[in-house]
Amino acid sequence: MKIVIIGAGHGGLQAAKELSKNGFEVIVYEKNSPQEVSYDWRDDVEPTVFEKLKITLPDNSRKTSRTSFVAPFSETPFYMEKEENANEWSIKRNAFVLLLVKLAQESGAEIEFNTPVQKLIVEDNEVKGVIVNNKKIFANLVIDSSGIDSVFRKEIAKIFNITENIDDNDVFTVYRAFVKTADGEKLPENHKKKVYLKYLGMPGISWCICEPDGLINILIGRVGEMHEREFKNALLKLKKANPVISDEIVMGGKFGRIPVRYPLTKMVGKGYVTVGDAAFMTIPITGSGISNSLRAGQILAEEIIKNNSVSVETLWKYQVKYYEEIGAEHFFVDYMKRTLLTSDNENIKYIFESGIITEDDLCNFSSGKGLKFTPQELMFKLSKCFKKSHFVMSLISALMKGIKAKNLAMKIPEKYDEEKIKLWQTKVERLFS
Numbered sequence: 298m299k300i301v302i303i304g305a306g307h308g309g310l311q312a313a314k315e316l317s318k319n320g321f322e323v324i325v326y327e328k329n330s331p332q333e334v335s336y337d338w339r340d341d342v343e344p345t346v347f348e349k350l351k352i353t354l355p356d357n358s359r360k361t362s363r364t365s366f367v368a369p370f371s372e373t374p375f376y377m378e379k380e381e382n383a384n385e386w387s388i389k390r391n392a393f394v395l396l397l398v399k400l401a402q403e404s405g406a407e408i409e410f411n412t413p414v415q416k417l418i419v420e421d422n423e424v425k426g427v428i429v430n431n432k433k434i435f436a437n438l439v440i441d442s443s444g445i446d447s448v449f450r451k452e453i454a455k456i457f458n459i460t461e462n463i464d465d466n467d468v469f470t471v472y473r474a475f476v477k478t479a480d481g482e483k484l485p486e487n488h489k490k491k492v493y494l495k496y497l498g499m500p501g502i503s504w505c506i507c508e509p510d511g512l513i514n515i516l517i518g519r520v521g522e523m524h525e526r527e528f529k530n531a532l533l534k535l536k537k538a539n540p541v542i543s544d545e546i547v548m549g550g551k552f553g554r555i556p557v558r559y560p561l562t563k564m565v566g567k568g569y570v571t572v573g574d575a576a577f578m579t580i581p582i583t584g585s586g587i588s589n590s591l592r593a594g595q596i597l598a599e600e601i602i603k604n605n606s607v608s609v610e611t612l613w614k615y616q617v618k619y620y621e622e623i624g625a626e627h628f629f630v631d632y633m634k635r636t637l638l639t640s641d642n643e644n645i646k647y648i649f650e651s652g653i654i655t656e657d658d659l660c661n662f663s664s665g666k667g668l669k670f671t672p673q674e675l676m677f678k679l680s681k682c683f684k685k686s687h688f689v690m691s692l693i694s695a696l697m698k699g700i701k702a703k704n705l706a707m708k709i710p711e712k713y714d715e716e717k718i719k720l721w722q723t724k725v726e727r728l729f730s
């Protein structure tokens with residue numbers, strides 16, 4: 298069976314490795330060169346995924362340090378101390394993707410760089426292959442691992458009832474740069490990793506992190522489009538608050554886009570399946586996009602291998618499993634994200650400074666793990682709630698709706714039945730409209 302993978306994304310490469318190891322003929326087309334693939338900077342990844350997928354990290358990977366969060370308009374950061382083994386891994390993005398490429402090649406997959414896929418071949422409402430270098434390449438399955446702005450998802454959206462476009466509010470626009478420490482400035486002892494929530498009132502996060510190698514890692518991010526004037530002002534203020542930031546860029550210095558919404562309610566069609574950002578599998582702040590994409594690629598390969606089939610029924614099993622393991626939780630996280638981002642800054646400041654929400658809660662929430670409290674913690678949080686009862690009530694209401702959205706997502710039809718799937722899609726999507 299022949300499988301074409303569009304893009305050397307994490308999910309696509311993981312699937313490529315497993316499928317080719319099990320006798321499938323796999324070819325990955327990547328539009329960029331090996332040097333240009335992914336990013337030149339470091340990012341954090343949730344640690345357990347490497348063990349689960351038996352991936353040995355590249356030598357230059359390292360564990361991350363503690364974080365201090367800064368609530369909106371607050372000058373007082375507060376800290377997150379994590380257990381040593383709970384820390385994430387910081388990896389060099391380009392090196393990591395090239396490692397996945399090597400592993401896929403060693404398993405027998407063919408990888409063609411500098412080769413953009415131009416279009417899908419669609420006949421009789423079924424994807425039959427791709428067009429590359431103006432040539433038709435037929436395949437039994439096309440895996441779309443081409444990222445958030447997949448043009449292929451758009452091409453087949455109508456025939457497979459797949460969400461075509463991503464709303465502005467479902468995209469996190471990010472500027473990322475690693476700069477040298479400014480001359481004469483010392484790295485602060487206690488504020489090495491500062492994360493600002495709703496920086497300058499923008500719906501999003503910004504950060505200034507002093508890396509162990511002496512570089513300063515800066516991020517300015519907001520949900521929706523970031524206008525030039527807004528970005529310049531934020532950068533200026535971030536520099537003023539953190540004089541260690543110089544103008545000398547060593548890595549990055551560019552903008553990126555990250556999906557911040559619940560995953561696609563339909564990721565599959567005849568001859569076609571999506572993984573990773575193309576299926577909106579990311580919920581930042583903490584590293585989830587890379588691990589979710591890797592895990593999705595693994596689940597997809599396992600289902601295909603187990604069933605020795607690429608039928609739409611088999612592909613649907615992949616989606617169900619992804620939802621059960623990871624995806625359904627993101628409906629809850631998405632609901633809370635929407636509530637927090639549209640809430641008044643003073644109220645947000647109170648819930649963080651009073652301890653109603655701690656940094657650990659935030660991390661668990663943003664990585665899709667959900668919120669779990671002991672009875673004592675719950676009592677403490679409730680006691681702090683009285684002062685802002687109106688706001689807290691609206692948070693509780695959002696919490697309940699988030700749980701409802703997650704539960705509905707978990708009710709994903711077990712078997713591929715187009716009518717049942719459409720009905721379920723309409724129900725879940727209505728909760729977010």
Ligand SMILES: Cc1cc2nc3c(=O)[nH]c(=O)nc-3n(C[C@H](O)[C@H](O)[C@H](O)COP(=O)(O)OP(=O)(O)OC[C@H]3O[C@@H](n4cnc5c(N)ncnc54)[C@H](O)[C@@H]3O)c2cc1C
Pocket residue numbers: 303304305306307308309326327328329334335340341342343412413414415442443444445471472473552553554555572573574575579583584585586587588590
């Ligand atoms: C600034 C920034 C910071 C981030 N930080 C983190 C973090 O700390 N931790 C984390 O887990 N995630 C982070 N993410 C998210 C993470 O990058 C994504 O979730 C992850 O890369 C998704 O992987 P993917 O498998 O979907 O493929 P992608 O990494 O999106 O790769 C898609 C590939 O497809 C290729 N492609 C596109 N179109 C075509 C075509 N027509 N033909 C051939 N190839 C094509 C692209 O060149 C690319 O190589 C960050 C993202 C950004 C922008």
